[in-house]
Amino acid sequence: MSSGHDDTLAAEIARLDGSVLEALRDFWRQRLGPPPRFASTELTRLWLAWELQARASGGYDPATCRRMKQLSNSSKVDATPTSAALGALKPGAVLTRDGAG
Numbered sequence: 737m738s739s740g741h742d743d744t745l746a747a748e749i750a751r752l753d754g755s756v757l758e759a760l761r762d763f764w765r766q767r768l769g770p771p772p773r774f775a776s777t778e779l780t781r782l783w784l785a786w787e788l789q790a791r792a793s794g795g796y797d798p799a800t801c802r803r804m805k806q807l808s809n810s811s812k813v814d815a816t817p818t819s820a821a822l823g824a825l826k827p828g829a830v831l832t833r834d835g836a837g
Contacts, residue, residue, distance in 0.1 A: 745792050749785045760784060 752760065757777040764771035764784055775783060790796075796804070 741792070745788060749788060752781050752785060755781065 760780045761771040
C-alpha cells in the first residue's frame with residue numbers, strides 16, 4: 737500500500753470521530769451497503785473503521801478465517817467452547833492484527 741493511500745484511509749477514519757450514529761450509517765450505506773441495525777454509535781464507528789481497513793488491506797488471511805469458523809462452530813454446540821477449541825487462548829487474551837501480511 738502506498739503512503740498516499742495510507743494517508744487517505746487514515747483521514748477517512750479520522751473523519752468518523754465525532755460523527756453521530758445516523759451520519760455513520762449513511763457513510764456505511766454509501767461505502768459498504770446496508771449498515772448493522774442494532775449497533776451503538778461507538779460500535780458502529782469502530783466496526784466501520786475496521787471494515788474500511790480490512791477492505792484496503794484484504795481482511796483476514798484464510799487460516800485465520802478457518803480458525804474463527806472452527807471456534808464459531810464449536811461454540812454453537814455448547815455455549816462454552818472447550819479448551820481444545822480455544823487452543824492456546826486464555827481468558828483475557830487480546831487478539832491483534834499484524835499489518836504485514
